[in-house]
Amino acid sequence: MYINTVSKPHHTTRGALSARALQLALYLSAGLIPPAIYWLIAGNDLGSVFFVNTAIALGIAAFFSWQALTRLREYAKARQLSYVMPVNLACFGGVLAGIAILRVNYSIPLFAIGAFFAVTTSYLLTNYNRRLQRPHFIVSGGRVGEVRMGDHYVPAPSLLDLEALVQAGHLDCALVADLHHDHPDDWERLFAKAALAGVPVYHYRQVAEMQSGQVRISHLSENDLGSLIPNVPYMTTKRLIDIVGSLALLPVFAIPFLIIAILIKMDTPGGAFYVQERVGHRGNTFRMIKFRTMRQRGSVDDEDAERRDAMTQADDDRITKLGHFLRRTRIDELPQVINVLRGEMSWIGPRPEAQSLSKWYEQELPFYSYRHIVRPGITGWAQVNQGHVTDVADVNSKLRYDFYYVKNISLWLDLLIVLKTFRVILTGDGAK
Numbered sequence: 204m205y206i207n208t209v210s211k212p213h214h215t216t217r218g219a220l221s222a223r224a225l226q227l228a229l230y231l232s233a234g235l236i237p238p239a240i241y242w243l244i245a246g247n248d249l250g251s252v253f254f255v256n257t258a259i260a261l262g263i264a265a266f267f268s269w270q271a272l273t274r275l276r277e278y279a280k281a282r283q284l285s286y287v288m289p290v291n292l293a294c295f296g297g298v299l300a301g302i303a304i305l306r307v308n309y310s311i312p313l314f315a316i317g318a319f320f321a322v323t324t325s326y327l328l329t330n331y332n333r334r335l336q337r338p339h340f341i342v343s344g345g346r347v348g349e350v351r352m353g354d355h356y357v358p359a360p361s362l363l364d365l366e367a368l369v370q371a372g373h374l375d376c377a378l379v380a381d382l383h384h385d386h387p388d389d390w391e392r393l394f395a396k397a398a399l400a401g402v403p404v405y406h407y408r409q410v411a412e413m414q415s416g417q418v419r420i421s422h423l424s425e426n427d428l429g430s431l432i433p434n435v436p437y438m439t440t441k442r443l444i445d446i447v448g449s450l451a452l453l454p455v456f457a458i459p460f461l462i463i464a465i466l467i468k469m470d471t472p473g474g475a476f477y478v479q480e481r482v483g484h485r486g487n488t489f490r491m492i493k494f495r496t497m498r499q500r501g502s503v504d505d506e507d508a509e510r511r512d513a514m515t516q517a518d519d520d521r522i523t524k525l526g527h528f529l530r531r532t533r534i535d536e537l538p539q540v541i542n543v544l545r546g547e548m549s550w551i552g553p554r555p556e557a558q559s560l561s562k563w564y565e566q567e568l569p570f571y572s573y574r575h576i577v578r579p580g581i582t583g584w585a586q587v588n589q590g591h592v593t594d595v596a597d598v599n600s601k602l603r604y605d606f607y608y609v610k611n612i613s614l615w616l617d618l619l620i621v622l623k624t625f626r627v628i629l630t631g632d633g634a635k
Contacts, residue, residue, distance in 0.1 A: 226328055227269050234265035234321035238313040257309040260298045261317035268294040268325055274615035275622075276332065279416035279607070280588060286622050287329050291322045337403075338376040339410065340365070342390065345381025347407045351414050362389055369397050377403040379410050416588055417603030418610055433577050434612050441549060441617070449544040456537060463494060463534065470525040473499040476538060481555035484578045489547040491555060494535040496526030532628050539581050551617045552580030553605040564598055571598075574605040577612065584608040584616070587623035 235258055242254050249255075271290045295318045302309055340359035341347050350356060359365065359378065368374040378397055380386065383406070386394075398404050412418055464475035477495040480488050498521050522530065529535040542548040548555065553574045556564065564571045585604035589597070608616065 223273065226273075227266070229324055229328065230265045230269040230321060231262055233324035234261040234317040237320045238317040241316055242310075242313060252308055253310045254313065256302075256307050257313040257317070260302055260307075260309060261314060261321065264291075264295045264298040264318070265321045267297075268321065271615070271618060272325065272329060274613075275619050276329075278611065278616055278619055279413045280623075284326070284329055284333065285626075286619075287326045288322070289622055289625070290618075291318075291325055295322075339379050339405075340376055341407075342378060342380035342386075344386055344390075345384025345407070347379065347381050349411045349419075350379060350407050351411075356410070362393060365393055366396075369393065369400050369402065372400065374400070374402050377405060379405045379407055382406045412607060415603075416584065416607055417600070418606035419603065433609055437613055438577070440614070441612075442546070445543050445549050448550060449540050452540055453544070456540060460538065463529070466525060467495055467523075471498055471523050480558050481579070482558055482561040482575065483547050483555050484575060486572060486575045488558060489542065489545075489555075491542055491548070492538045494529055494538060496523060496529050496535050497521040498523060533582065533624070536581050543581065547578070549578040549580045551582055551620050552578050553583050553608065554586055555579035568599055568602060571602060574602060574609070577609055582620060582624045584620055587620055587627055 238257065238261065239249060239254075242249060242251075247254065268291045271294065272287065275286060275290070295314075299314070337355065339356045341350055341352065341356060342359045352358070356379070360368075365374065365378075374397065378394065380390075380394065382394070382404075394404050408419060467475045473495060475495060476492055477497075478490050478492050481491040483489050526535070539548055543550060561571075583605070584607060585601040588604055589601055
């Protein structure tokens, strides 16, 4: 038996303001009505080209801000409030940049007023949504112990109590159970009745994935991994974004790259760049380029020594003073924009491993190579949640993060990873 009445558990909300259309209307009203009032008080005409252009720009920015924040909260580990300002700044800043490029007439005071009220409303509604998460009742039996109790996840009441609530139409919650477990017939009937009454009924693994941001790995089957075929339509769009982003940033990076290369050569003897064979898309190898952050190393002939040499410990004494800064801020990875442009990598995806490590991991971990179904990235879901790993136990956890990314790959998950990456850069958390 498998019932799933809503695709994304955990973030379902309830309440007078929980309707998506109503929240969008509030976003747009906050961005448009205060500027209109200001414009009329100042004695201006609402038909003015300055007001019309500014109102259109505010409406576009407010819509994309609302859309991004709404989609982000569908994914695991999305710190909703912490992303309100970055998302709004990106949306309103992007619209301003478009206005500047197109040389459109607009009013700066009007845009500032609309942006202020839209961002304020955005923050209030995001906080409101956090407080109204639907309770999840955990039905005992099977492997529901993998679901972390606390907050909105609580043990289910008795069967009689749940039946009475479903019958009365008062069960404003979600049910979570191991739907592969052999529950008593009465419980099976309750799951069916609840689903028919509009109550979400989730398989425990969906909730466990939302809590951890990882896909459980035991054996490659539909039951355990679900459909891990990447989002094919988005993969084409993603490649286009990679190309456009690389072409746009290469001229911007040129002078900083030159300065960093000179500083590296002044810091320690050796070349400015480090090139290494990595395993990438579909298991093909490629030469990945990055800024050198460690002292020059001698060649190694032994396979075990080569594997140890490929691992970088948190306190590795080979890392240079400048290298510590470059690694903490992820600047050392930026030359991989060349790999992205050549199609060997993407801006976002599972990190590519050295050949020696990849070979070792494949021997130790079942289905490790499946992560190569998407292009490796400069940053990724595992990196922003776990950081650097050096042993098989950590790699097993990292692989679960990679599979979560493959299973849920989308523009919005990539946006969440970008926001988390900036947080890692600013705090140093996860960078080793």
